[in-house]
Amino acid sequence: MSSPLLSVEDLEKHYPITEGLLSRQTGSVRAVDGISFEVRRGETVGIVGESGCGKSTAVRSLLRLEEPTAGTVRFEGEELGSLDGAALDRFRRRATMVFQDPSSSFDPRMSVGESVAEPLRIHGLSDRAVRRGIVGDLLDRVGLARDDAARYPHEFSGGQKQRIAIARALAVNPDLVVADEPVSALDVSVQAEILALLESLQEEFGLSFLLISHDLGVVRQICDRVLVMYVGEIVERGPTEQLFQRPLHPYTEALLESIPRPDPDRTTDSAPLSGTVPDPANPPSGCRFHPRCPKIIQPDTIELPPAEWRSIVDLRLRLRGDPIDLRGMVGRHEQTSVDAEPLAPEVVGSAVRAEFDLPARLADRPAERALTEAIELLSEGHIEAATERLEETFASICERRTPVSPESGRGAACFLSPDAEGG
């Protein structure tokens, strides 16, 4: 296999969190936290994930629009970190970008022709007639008229503006086009046209695309391979159809499950994914998805039915979060007065079990013992001790160890995936 066009190794982008007058660094937002992947010639690679997963930061840092914190990026084998100004310019002629909002990516005072020709001018093509010729050809190629060069951005619809943005990205004859949500501001009917245009341009010019999208339908439509990101990490990768038809990571599965489909007969028996993407300044231990994971693994020492296990996980997460309001919980579930001091363990116990849909007694003995003891500690006000007591019995491998996924090909960073290892 020939060497990849773009290769990214252990890319990191951390933003410092500073505090006080002296801007002492107190932590960092790990927006991109060690990702590796390749884009081969003529290939379309998609990066998907919810907002805040780091997908946009990843491409911004690999294109050097922002300085990455760590990692190597190679373009045709040449390392970008070592590039000086001129070499970086050369790279930017070969890797261009298309943004989400076509309306804000043009100078309203420049004609479309001037906008499309701008990169040519910047990269040193000074012959005006040649520039005009190239611009005409480009507009023609993206489905507009050559005469449109003389018109201004406000005269065009959103879809037409995105065509112009694509023409501009192609002006320098790039090898790689990075498209950040290129169709999400457009109507579906216009989306389909732009996607078709991208595909035909790729075929014609042998372009590689790196596409960032939150829209899994768009990704499935045009990508050869897909990377799924969650809180700064790649959690699954693989050829598009394999990944869509047989997702390995529970996060990918949940993402796919939550796409609304134009099929009113589809019944979803699984509950929607709970919670939201965690704060990348303080990511969860182990697998970063474990707090939301519907398949979080039980320790070998206990055996709870899935719903009860989930409830225990939710209880533990609640205890880890903001200080728990036991009196409020008792008030919601019990008829008794919440003013008793201290609260009786039985009252706390039945309120906690009601809040988390737990039965009055768990069938699994070690689990029940841990829960009872934790509830006693809670009613005495020892929240930390209760948290620890639960952890002792219920800590999952998913929170203790970090699953590592293969850095190429097909795989998922999940202990349930056959080829993942603990790190």
Added chain:
Amino acid sequence: MGVDPLLRVENLVTAFETDTGRIRAVDGVSFEIEPGETVCLVGESGSGKTVTSESITRLIATPPGEITAGTIWFDGRELTELAEAELRALRGDRIAHVFQNPQETLNPVYPVGRQIAETLRIHDSGGSRPINDQVIDLLDRVGIPEPTDRVDDYPHQLSGGMKQRVVIAMALAGQPDLLIADEPTTALDVTIQAQILRLLEELQEELGMAILFVTHDLGVVAEIADRVIVLYAGKVMERAAVHELFEKPAHPYTRALLACLPGRGGETAPIGGEIPPPADPPEGCRFHPRCPHAIGACRDGDQPPLGDVESGGTDHRASCVFYQSGYETDRLETPMGERTEPTGPEGER
């Protein structure tokens, strides 16, 4: 049905004065909503879906907007004739709105609990229980964990999904009969969207309110609608029960819209062409310039009336000449991929 529907919109026309002339953003739209059902208004930008939904309680900016024709009956009252004060009493009380961006509904400088309490006080609907308890109940009902603690949170302390839950809680404060939700999940990630859609379904089951759901996303329509109204350039193109619409889409526009959804595994077919200029819509069927099946009769006169798609009195209707008596719908069965330029007036009667 027999009994009066909860809402009946008839021949609604809402126009806007603009620099380029008078635009009839909604141009003769009719539909009704029964108590407890979910009706989706679906369409692309410029279809008039939001203007339709905002005309109901007259949220449109006047000027430049104005309801120039039509009637809106809600529970025995004609809303276009109500004074602003009467409408205000109705808004948020019997008819509540939820918008796309919860940020714009919530006041950033007050805790969310206080904002919900205010809504409760305005609508005075809680009886004698302490208002704080009612606020906590509402937060609990919309699935916000630890509601007692969240009461004092400011909007910026909540995630987008949580904010939208708070907005829904505020909408529920007046115990509305009709909830108008305009793209309430469009700004959210798919996983959060799924949570909010599930919540709306649960609330509807529990409280029996009707929902008018405005969206551009046919996937969301399939998840949540009982019945669907498809809008294009200010006109109703098709209306149907949700199963009918997806199993037997009748209007060429609906079919084309379904065919360009990405990611269903097959090839997509772009519609081609552009939405007509709102100040100067085409004669005849508004979709005819982009329609692969258009014939001469499609190009003149008014938008065709809604015709029965099937005999037998179902509510499945399409505004297309081929569903008028005397035309054969077989002509619409040419696969969209093999179409040629729209044919001339031959084949007409």
